[in-house]
Amino acid sequence: MVAPQPQIxxxxxxxxxxxxxTIVQKDAVFNLGINKYPGNYSPRGHKYLEDFDSEPIPKLTYRVGGVILEKEIILDSTEDRVMIRYTLVDAVVPTKLRINPFLAFRGYHGLSKANTYVNKKLKNQKWRTGQAL
Structure with a gap:
């Protein structure tokens, strides 16, 4: 997400x-993302992508390890906000979803160093089939 920062x-x-x-089931770990590196793509989560629909909002559907997971992405340009909703459609065994946001908070044209002062705490919430998070 790129947005102007008038306070700065x-x-x-x-x-x-x-x-x-990342979807976690027992000892199995499935990374849903994909990144391009020189000569390599890692992880290869695109292989779990079953469906993509752009209307009315972008929705990605993943199928992996007995799990069907939906991810919806909503951009609110009036608030410079992005909202991501995950819905566990089906799971045959207890399932965890690990979410790791990469918060860059840097100038659009610059690089930055690690920010050790950022608050990375997240409230843990129980998640059931059919429930959105």
Missing amino acids: DGQLHVLLSNVHE
Whole structure:
């Protein structure tokens, strides 16, 4: 997500660079993302992508390890906000979803160093089949 930051300098800043999702079932781990590196793609989560629909909002449907997971992405340009909703459509065994946002918070044209002061705490919530998170 790229948005202007009038409190700082009014310039564009990269706030959310990426979100890495991982489905965890017992000892099995399935990374849903894909990144391009020189000569390589890793992880290869595209192989779990079963469906994509762009109307009325972008929705990706993943099928992996007995799980059907939907991811919906809503961009609110009036608030410079992105909302991501995950819905566990079906799971044959207890399932966890690990979400790791990559918060860049840097100028649009610059690189940055690690921010050790960022608050990375997240409230843990129980998740049931059919429930959106």
